[in-house]
Amino acid sequence: MTQLGSPHTRTDMEHLGFHVCVNDLEEELIHALGTTRVEALLDSQGDLRSFRSFQSQPAWRGREPEAQMWRFLRSSSHRNLRYARLLVEAAVDRNTLPRPLDALLTAV
Numbered sequence: 034m035t036q037l038g039s040p041h042t043r044t045d046m047e048h049l050g051f052h053v054c055v056n057d058l059e060e061e062l063i064h065a066l067g068t069t070r071v072e073a074l075l076d077s078q079g080d081l082r083s084f085r086s087f088q089s090q091p092a093w094r095g096r097e098p099e100a101q102m103w104r105f106l107r108s109s110s111h112r113n114l115r116y117a118r119l120l121v122e123a124a125v126d127r128n129t130l131p132r133p134l135d136a137l138l139t140a141v
Contacts (some may be wrong), residue, residue, distance in 0.1 A: 056119070058102075058131070058133070059107070059113070059116070059117060060099070060103050062120040062124055063099050063102050063103055063120070064099060064131065065124050065129045065130060065131040066120065066129060068102065074116075074119055075102075078115075080112070083105075084101075084105050086100050087104075088105075090133060123133075
């Protein structure tokens with residue numbers, strides 16, 4: 034790695050073959066799909082009502098919907114694992130892969 038220099042930006046890292054998510058892949062997928070599509074996915078899995086209840090909790094009221102979705106999906110390990118696959122499948126189906134995942138798949 035020392036021969037590669039000192040990358041300082043996300044673009045520098047991408048030129049070296051590293052494709053970085055801001056927080057994690059789930060967050061990137063939520064942004065790529067948009068809140069309307071993620072809500073439709075939650076609804077199709079029977080979780081929209083639970084999500085609405087989560088949104089009304091004092092700690093989450095008024096926060097950005099993307100942040101609420103991210104936290105809701107990560108609030109249970111089972112849900113996190115299930116939705117990781119579902120979000121990727123939805124993004125692939127709609128050709129809306131997040132930049133880091135798209136760049137990685139293009140590189141391999």
